[in-house]
Every structure is written in structure tokens, then in C-alpha cells.
Amino acid sequence: MEKFQTILYEIQGVVAQIKLHRPDKHNALNQLMIQELTAAFTTASANDDIRVIVLSGSGRSFCAGADLHYMQEIAHFGLEENNADGLLLATLFDTIYNAPKPVIACVHGSVIGGGNGLAAAADIVIAEKETVFAFSEVKLGITPATISPYIIRRCGATAARELMLTGRRFDAAEAVRFQLVNTLASQEEIPDILNGYLKHFLAAAPSALADCKQLINDIAVSDQSTTALIPETARRIAARRASAEGQEGIKAFFEKRKPNWNSDLTNENQ
Template sequence: MFETITIETDARGVATLTLNRPEKHNAMSGKMLEELTSAALQLGQDDSVRVVILTGEGKSFCAGGDLGWMRAQRDMDPETRGKEARKLAEMLQALNTLPKPLIGRVQGNAFGGGVGMASVCDVAVGADHLTMGLTETRLGLIPATIGPYVLSRMGEAMARRVFMSARLFKAPEAVTLGLLARIVPSNDLDAAVEAEVLPYLSVAPGAVASAKALTRALGPKIDDEIIDMTIQALVSRWESDEAEEGIGAFFDKRKPSWA
């Protein structure tokens, strides 16, 4: 059914949603974004599913945007770029509003959109060796469509430490920033995730869904107006001279003019 992700559900109703492009470090393509959105809707409507675990196959959780997808966007007009940005925004919102507990099993590095995906999890547990980073400004772009979820997770003060600088940070700092609830050695990751899953198997699924919806209603607003604003902000950056230089330098394997 899916080409870029897999879903496996055990007898308890614990579904594991896995990004399945290990050869690309689970980088997000337009196809993957569409499939993740579809999967979130499918899992949300499945009464047999009690908990969803989000993880990645291979060494990386998610390396951000797929290079081929980004290269294609260089030649798009603003309207088409906006449609591609909306795919990411809709995927994140679908996972963020999933009426099931979403547990992140972050087994490897996460950059850009991968940080956004960790941010929409209700709780994320990470391997202690991983590296994370919001790397968009290296390309002259900004972490726009993922921004509302990253800010909601970190808070503005914490986000300012890493949102604009594109610096990479290790697992312990990811905990300090609020992206990860805790970190454990890789060999202990499954057990740590299982510890997060178990409480949900003894509580009322409908009450969990209602409680989750309430937390979102009481938390920072992420509605159509906010999403549209972030999409427009990203499209505007794509049109900038800095984006042309930064993305060109990246594909040419050279330093951009400002480095």
C-alpha cells in the first residue's frame, strides 16, 4: 500500500509507523509526506489502534528534505512551491492532531523536518548517540512550516538557541531543549519506548483522545492562518537571492558566499 513508510500493528493495538527510506536516511520526499498524511488519517480512524510509535528504519530517524525533492523545487514557480510546502504542513498537522498517543522512537540523527516530526510526538525517546539540528538557514531558507510545532515543543526561549543558527546539537542538549523526553543507549531504546506505551493500554481510549485534543486547544494555536503564514514565509525565502546562492552552493559542493 505504501512505498516510503510501513505500518505494523501488534495484537495489543500498538501500531509502529516507520519511515522506510534507509538508503536516503529517511529524507522526506513529496511522496513520503503524502503517505504519512494518509497513514495518520488511517491510524486515527482505526478503533483497534491504541498507541502509535513513530520511528525510522536504518541509521537515521529523518535527514530532513530529500535532495531530489529540493532540487526539483528550485525550478518551480512560487505557487507550486507553496503546494509542496503545504504537503509538509499538512503531514505535521495530521500527526500533531492524531487522536492517539504518538510516541517518538528517535533511533538516529534528525535534521530539519526530522526535528519537526520529533516535535509533534506526545513524547519522544532518543538514542544517546544521535545528533539533531535545524539546518535550513545554511541554505538561505528558514524552518518555516515546522516552526509552529518546534516552538510549541521548545518554547520561544529555548527555540532561539538553535532555530536560526543551524548549529548541530547532541542528544543531551535535545533533552534540555525539550525535543526529547529522555535518552538511552541504543540497546535500551525499545524498552524505553515500551515503558511509554504501557500506561496507555490501561486507560480509556476515548478519554485519551479527548485529553489530547484539550491539550492542543489550551496550547499554542496552530490553525489554518498560522499554517498559511508559514507556507508564505517559506515561499518568500525560496525567492530570495540568499536561497539561490545557498542551495546552489549546496548542490555545487562549495561554500556559500557568506561562509
């Protein structure tokens, strides 16, 4: 098990469990936690034995945004130091978003500011029904800059305008309506819902999942027309059909058996 001060990192079979662990501070982000989360996601992403990453929080909240003492400290930094600090935070969200494995965020309690960035960078968000969300940055005289690419890609500019410009609190049902959350559940239901997602992800080919994530990320930001995308999308599907995983998947289907997604197949696809 990796040793960290502000997070818990545990491997359970083929699942990496990453848990924010500053419960007395509602898991508020400080520089050390940002660095440790980035390191944990980098480690999990590089581990071929890990198939899925689950992100959650200890205590009463998932993440209350930035630690206010930390914010007070960096407010006295110069522009260059503040820029360096902003790059650390932006790199964390990018590392989560571009992880080559599915990332599931399980959120509860309060999800404020940067906590929304952590969740939005994930592929799936499961929220307890009583969870409260807010983008409160403008009420502190700042902007949600580093999380904005992930929030806007998730919920669109119209919803982002309402939520980021008002800074108002909203409940989990609204978070679903704004597409910030995939599934609502009671605290007791979350393990079963999480296991359902894990079952789906583990039934899929590891390299195919990584390629599919990259495909979605690339198409989501492409300004090309559907016609212009024909060569690239044809190339990608051809590569997957010819891959070892693609061959095993089709073979298993006709042989009426579960495909064997072993490490040899995955390595052949890299």
C-alpha cells in the same frame, strides 16, 4: 498490512507501527514519503482498534530532513507550486500533532530539519543517546517554517531562536535540555522504555486520552486567562465524569479491579 513505497506500516495488536523506510537516503523526506506518512497517520487515527501510534526510522538515521534532490526539483517550481508543496508538508505535521491517539517517536542517528518536525509533532520522543540534531534550514537559504509551530510549542521561542538561527548541530543531552526529547536511552534500552510508555497509555481510557490530547493542544495556544477558562474546563471535566468511560473508571476503582475499556464504552463517548 497497508502497502507503501517509502514507509512501513504494521499493526501489532492495538499499536500502529509507522517506520520511515528510505534507509539509503537516511529517510530523507520527498513528496511521496510526505503523502504516505499523512495517509498512514490518517488511517491509524481512524482505526478504533488502534490505541497508540509509534513512529520510527529504518537504517542509520531517523530522518535527515528533506531529500536534497527533491529540494533541488521544487526550487525550480513557481510560487504557487511551492505553496502547494508546503501545504502538503504542513498538513503532515498537523495530522501527526492532532492524531486522537498518543504518538511516540523513537529517534536515532540524525534528526535534521523536517525530521525534528516529525518528532516535535509527537507526544513523546525517545532518543538514542548518540543522536545528533540540527535545524540547518537557514544554511540552505530557507526557513523551518512548516515545523516552527510544533518546535516553538515544544521548546519555546528562546530555545528556538538559538537552534533555528544558528543552525548548529547539538546532541541528545541538549535536546533533552531544550525539551525536544523526553527520554534518552541506549539502543538496547529503547524497547523497554517504549514498552513502559505503551503500558501507561494502554491502561488509560481511549476516549479520555483523545480528549486529554485535545485539551492540552487547546490550552497550549489559548490566550485566555485562567479565570476566563473556568467555564470551558468545567464543561470538559463534567462531560468526562458523565461519560461511559468515566463511570467505568470510577466503578472499577471502588471495585478494586482493572477498568474494561471495551469498544462499546469508547463508542458511547463519541
